[in-house]
Amino acid sequence: MTGIQGGLAIIGGGKIGEALLSGLLRGHAKPQDIVVVEKYPERVTYLTTRYGVRVVDVDEAVRSSRTVLIAVKPQDIDPLLDELAGSVTTEHLIVSIAAGIPTSHIEAALPAGVPVVRCMSNTPAVVDEAMTAISAGSLATDEHLGLADTLLSAVGRVVRVPESQLDAVTALSGSGPAYFFFLVEAMIDAGILLGLPRALAAELIVQTLFGSAVMLRDSGEHPVRLREAVTSPGGTTISAIRELENHGVRAAFLAAIEAASNRSAELGRASGG
Numbered sequence: 001m002t003g004i005q006g007g008l009a010i011i012g013g014g015k016i017g018e019a020l021l022s023g024l025l026r027g028h029a030k031p032q033d034i035v036v037v038e039k040y041p042e043r044v045t046y047l048t049t050r051y052g053v054r055v056v057d058v059d060e061a062v063r064s065s066r067t068v069l070i071a072v073k074p075q076d077i078d079p080l081l082d083e084l085a086g087s088v089t090t091e092h093l094i095v096s097i098a099a100g101i102p103t104s105h106i107e108a109a110l111p112a113g114v115p116v117v118r119c120m121s122n123t124p125a126v127v128d129e130a131m132t133a134i135s136a137g138s139l140a141t142d143e144h145l146g147l148a149d150t151l152l153s154a155v156g157r158v159v160r161v162p163e164s165q166l167d168a169v170t171a172l173s174g175s176g177p178a179y180f181f182f183l184v185e186a187m188i189d190a191g192i193l194l195g196l197p198r199a200l201a202a203e204l205i206v207q208t209l210f211g212s213a214v215m216l217r218d219s220g221e222h223p224v225r226l227r228e229a230v231t232s233p234g235g236t237t238i239s240a241i242r243e244l245e246n247h248g249v250r251a252a253f254l255a256a257i258e259a260a261s262n263r264s265a266e267l268g269r270a271s272g273g
């Protein structure tokens with residue numbers, strides 16, 4: 001059985017909800033397998049027009065779907081859980097992608113026995129290259145975890161982790177695309193500073209990032225060895241690396257990613273979780 005069999009409801013048709021929706025529809029899912037719940041009227045029109053899915057209310061979504069994927073902001077989850085509590089049953093599977101919100105918080109807000117899987121994915125789902133981590137709540141069985149795994153494998157890679165690691169995962173791979181996009185922006189600016197046309201700078205950097213990512217993934221080499229292979233004695237790269245070290249870029253990444261993890265944990269505590 002796949003996660004789509006029995007129907008899927010995506011609650012929250014924002015950026016990540018749409019990324020997952022688009023990926024699932026490029027895979028085996030059909031528009032009639034998925035319903036979306038979305039509050040923002042312009043998004044409703046956009047999602048129905050672009051993807052051919054129905055946008056329905058929470059009650060209808062729960063009635064028509066075995067799997068309910070929660071993709072609203074952590075700050076919006078409590079009113080949604082109150083609404084879901086009136087209609088979900090132990091036959092449903094709740095999959096939450098909300099950053100920081102513990103499965104225990106979701107379980108406590110829903111009728112006894114409703115299984116919950118918490119996951120953290122990322123926006124490369126739009127090109128079927130998501131990195132997703134999943135954790136079972138206290139009531140989710142291996143079958144439930146398998147359903148979530150199958151569902152999310154349609155848009156990229158899935159790993160299973162203990163829930164205690166999900167704030168760190170959120171900080172690394174959930175937010176991770178933003179760090180790479182930020183780095184690309186900065187490197188394109190450097191090209192502009194050196195007098196290159198913007199389009200050329202962008203082409204150079206995007207292909208370099210892509211090639212480097214494929215090397216990292218496919219060679220199995222440690223990143224230090226790959227960097228050393230670029231860094232010729234007395235050459236250009238080491239001049240740049242010295243500046244990166246002087247500016248504390250490594251320390252900045254450690255602090256930034258720790259801050260993101262702390263924020264995830266804080267969002268969980270704010271929910272009372």
Ligand SMILES: NC(=O)C1=CN([C@@H]2O[C@H](COP(=O)(O)OP(=O)(O)OC[C@H]3O[C@@H](n4cnc5c(N)ncnc54)[C@H](OP(=O)(O)O)[C@@H]3O)[C@@H](O)[C@H]2O)C=CC1
Pocket residue numbers: 011012013014015016017037038039040043071072073074076079080097098099100120121122123174175
């Ligand atoms: N963006 C990302 O890369 C990732 C995000 N996440 C998580 O996914 C969740 C959504 O993030 P993101 O997509 O960025 O946020 P968005 O704000 O883009 O999307 C959330 C959408 O849900 C809508 N919404 C809020 N409450 C309800 C409700 N009760 N019923 C239906 N729709 C509702 C919002 O409408 P309105 O704006 O009108 O309130 C909004 O359109 C967050 O919990 C985030 O932590 C996880 C992984 C990656």
Ligand SMILES: O=C(O)[C@@H]1CCC=N1
Pocket residue numbers: 099170174175
């Ligand atoms: O920024 C956020 O809170 C979400 C969670 C991970 C990526 N985006």
